[in-house]
Amino acid sequence: MSSNGWDISTIRAPLMSTVIEESYALVVLDGAQAGLRCVFNGTVGSRLLVGKGPACDLRLEDPMVSRRHAVFEIGPKGVRLTDLESTNGTTINGVSIHEAYVRDGDRVRVAQTTLHLQRGEPKAVPLPKDIRFGRMLGASPVMRRLYPLCRRFAESELPVLIEGETGTGKEVLAEALHEASRRAKAPFVVFDCTAVPPNLMESTLFGHERGSFTGAFAPRKGVFEEAHGGTLFIDELGELDLPLQPKLLRALERGEVQRVGSNQWMRVDVRVIAATRRDLDREVQAGRFRDDLFFRLAVGRIELPPLRDRTGDVGLLACQFWQALGGSGVPMPEDLIQRFEDYRWPGNVRELRNAVARALALGETALAAENPPGKLDEPPRAPAGKGDLIEEILATELPLTRARERLVSEFERKYVERVLARHDGNVVRAAAASGIARRYFQILRARHTRG
Numbered sequence: 001m002s003s004n005g006w007d008i009s010t011i012r013a014p015l016m017s018t019v020i021e022e023s024y025a026l027v028v029l030d031g032a033q034a035g036l037r038c039v040f041n042g043t044v045g046s047r048l049l050v051g052k053g054p055a056c057d058l059r060l061e062d063p064m065v066s067r068r069h070a071v072f073e074i075g076p077k078g079v080r081l082t083d084l085e086s087t088n089g090t091t092i093n094g095v096s097i098h099e100a101y102v103r104d105g106d107r108v109r110v111a112q113t114t115l116h117l118q119r120g121e122p123k124a125v126p127l128p129k130d131i132r133f134g135r136m137l138g139a140s141p142v143m144r145r146l147y148p149l150c151r152r153f154a155e156s157e158l159p160v161l162i163e164g165e166t167g168t169g170k171e172v173l174a175e176a177l178h179e180a181s182r183r184a185k186a187p188f189v190v191f192d193c194t195a196v197p198p199n200l201m202e203s204t205l206f207g208h209e210r211g212s213f214t215g216a217f218a219p220r221k222g223v224f225e226e227a228h229g230g231t232l233f234i235d236e237l238g239e240l241d242l243p244l245q246p247k248l249l250r251a252l253e254r255g256e257v258q259r260v261g262s263n264q265w266m267r268v269d270v271r272v273i274a275a276t277r278r279d280l281d282r283e284v285q286a287g288r289f290r291d292d293l294f295f296r297l298a299v300g301r302i303e304l305p306p307l308r309d310r311t312g313d314v315g316l317l318a319c320q321f322w323q324a325l326g327g328s329g330v331p332m333p334e335d336l337i338q339r340f341e342d343y344r345w346p347g348n349v350r351e352l353r354n355a356v357a358r359a360l361a362l363g364e365t366a367l368a369a370e371n372p373p374g375k376l377d378e379p380p381r382a383p384a385g386k387g388d389l390i391e392e393i394l395a396t397e398l399p400l401t402r403a404r405e406r407l408v409s410e411f412e413r414k415y416v417e418r419v420l421a422r423h424d425g426n427v428v429r430a431a432a433a434s435g436i437a438r439r440y441f442q443i444l445r446a447r448h449t450r451g
């Protein structure tokens with residue numbers, strides 16, 4: 001057992017010591033920034049944000065470009081480009097896209113600016129050896145690459161914004177950052193913006209004096225005062241009411257808070273770590289979140305990848321949970337681990353932990369031995385490593401139009417793959433079988449595959 005209570009003997013595959021890093025460059029071909037070259041290196045999941053806004057990796061001066069216009073992401077099959085509901089749209093080689101693969105040499109147009117994608121030589125880069133940061137466990141390359149950054153943020157006093165889908169471990173990470181910081185012995189206080197009714201938000205954050213509102217029978221400290229000397233974790237930051245945002249900003253900038261019903265300012269020494277499931281850049285763009293507060297809180301940013309992108313971590317985490325939840329006498333059944341590894345986990349690590357708890361409670365040790373994989377209730381065995389697509393898209397909590405577009409796009413991708421496979425890759429026959437023109441079929445294929 002390690003000092004964190006994790007048993008590293010449950011690592012199932014040999015740890016990779018290097019990872020192949022892809023390298024791409026985006027070159028601006030026209031306008032005032034012609035010749036500008038922006039390089040992005042990374043592994044699966046690395047992203048490059050393009051737009052006018054200050055959070056963008058490639059900031060364009062084109063007035064027709066949106067604050068956050070589009071994002072390039074390195075995926076297992078190449079670079080995927082997603083238009084982030086920009087006002088003036090994105091095209092690849094003249095074809096308008098919402099989400100599509102971009103190939104070496106393609107021309108991408110964002111509003112009035114043309115970008116040229118150039119692929120460089122991939123190279124092997126060493127991977128850090130650690131498989132955990134505090135209580136946060138994960139031996140996948142994508143997690144191991146995060147830990148050095150986490151350590152640097154923990155040692156600094158910077159505010160940090162943690163982003164990630166539900167159940168990816170944002171709170172676990174916030175606590176680990178606190179525990180690895182010089183504030184470790186002081187309080188770690190959690191304020192969840194979704195758990196407090198709107199009329200009590202201000203007094204929960206900043207405290208209140210007796211009689212300041214109906215029901216305020218006694219004075220009460222707010223979470224800022226409680227966290228004095230330590231760390232305040234603001235969970236679901238995206239849900240913070242707009243009218244409260246300037247008050248929070250003031251507290252952060254001046255290091256002072258005022259209880260509701262008081263006219264005195266109190267000094268507080270608090271480090272803030274915030275988390276969000278929502279895409280806060282998008283909330284800022286839509287005017288639902290103040291950009292000054294966003295930039296005050298997002299000085300350090302950590303994006304926790306979804307569990308489905310953490311290669312090898314499902315088995316490792318499942319075995320750890322199995323032991324921690326009382327299954328230590330019996331090893332976790334191999335076929336159950338296999339089924340867990342095949343599932344997509346839209347609810348991420350939390351869903352995995354619950355599934356292990358359920359398997360233990362229902363005595364799935366015995367069931368798994370009797371039933372062929374896939375016959376058990378949860379989680380369903382998913383063909384080709386995919387879960388329930390609709391559930392998966394629902395878990396992203398996208399607005400209806402974007403969720404619908406994503407569903408259609410995924411469906412089109414699978415359709416094209418399937419029909420091409422049925423016709424041995426022959427586009428003419430595949431298009432005829434699909435009942436659409438060959439030109440349109442080719443556009444669909446270019447949009448969804450690299451072939």
Ligand SMILES: Nc1ncnc2c1ncn2[C@@H]1O[C@H](COP(=O)(O)OP(=O)(O)OP(=O)(O)O)[C@@H](O)[C@H]1O
Nearest residue numbers: 135136137165166167168169170171172277349350
């Ligand atoms: N890397 C990890 N190692 C071990 N346990 C983890 C890890 N990530 C998450 N967990 C466990 O998964 C559960 C959910 O984690 P947590 O509450 O931190 O997620 P979250 O991202 O904050 O979720 P939400 O967005 O719903 O608030 C907890 O039981 C936590 O202990």
